[in-house]
Amino acid sequence: MNWIIASLLMFVSSVALYLCVRKSITLKTPQQLNNLAMFLIPVIVYITLTVRTPTSFTLKPFEYLLILV
Numbered sequence: 001m002n003w004i005i006a007s008l009l010m011f012v013s014s015v016a017l018y019l020c021v022r023k024s025i026t027l028k029t030p031q032q033l034n035n036l037a038m039f040l041i042p043v044i045v046y047i048t049l050t051v052r053t054p055t056s057f058t059l060k061p062f063e064y065l066l067i068l069v
Contacts, residue, residue, distance in 0.1 A: 017037075017042065
């Protein structure tokens, strides 16, 4: 999986999660469940994706520097 596919997956899943949370707010779901969903759903999806693909998500020292700057 290259960075373009990973970026598209992140964008599509973010929009889908946002729409689901908006729908749950209109259904008067408690805020604690919304917060839990915003955390757990992406964690489960990305951990599964990381385990099933040979992609390495480790950062090089230069990439750490870019994050800090």
